[in-house]
Amino acid sequence: VLPLNFASVSFESPFDRDTVERCVKEILRAASLAIAAKQNVELCFPGIGRLTIRQGRVKMKFYKEFVNGMDSTGKLVDSLMNRVGIVDSVMSDRSLSRSHSNNTIVLPRINS
Numbered sequence: 061v062l063p064l065n066f067a068s069v070s071f072e073s074p075f076d077r078d079t080v081e082r083c084v085k086e087i088l089r090a091a092s093l094a095i096a097a098k099q100n101v102e103l104c105f106p107g108i109g110r111l112t113i114r115q116g117r118v119k120m121k122f123y124k125e126f127v128n129g130m131d132s133t134g135k136l137v138d139s140l141m142n143r144v145g146i147v148d149s150v151m152s153d154r155s156l157s158r159s160h161s162n163n164t165i166v167l168p169r170i171n172s
Contacts, residue, residue, distance in 0.1 A: 109122035
């Protein structure tokens with residue numbers, strides 16, 4: 061486990077290092093409070109996928125286009141879609157998120 065390098069993240073984004081650090085810490089704080097209150101949490105990672113925490117269970121769903129970009133052979137997508145327990149770990153970029161109840165926290169998007 062390595063600490064997140066905020067300067068490296070900042071270099072790859074339009075945000076300065078302090079803004080990146082504040083955003084990460086605020087996301088962790090909000091998610092931690094929601095989890096402690098037994099709320100559902102959904103974190104969207106544009107172009108990558110969606111991390112959800114529902115009833116204490118964590119699930120990462122990757123966009124098929126992202127997985128294909130990581131593995132151009134297509135074997136990884138096939139493997140993920142045919143494996144028991146993770147068959148729903150790959151979704152289309154066009155997949156809509158589940159409807160949110162009052163018990164779900166969805167963090168706002170940050171636009172540059």
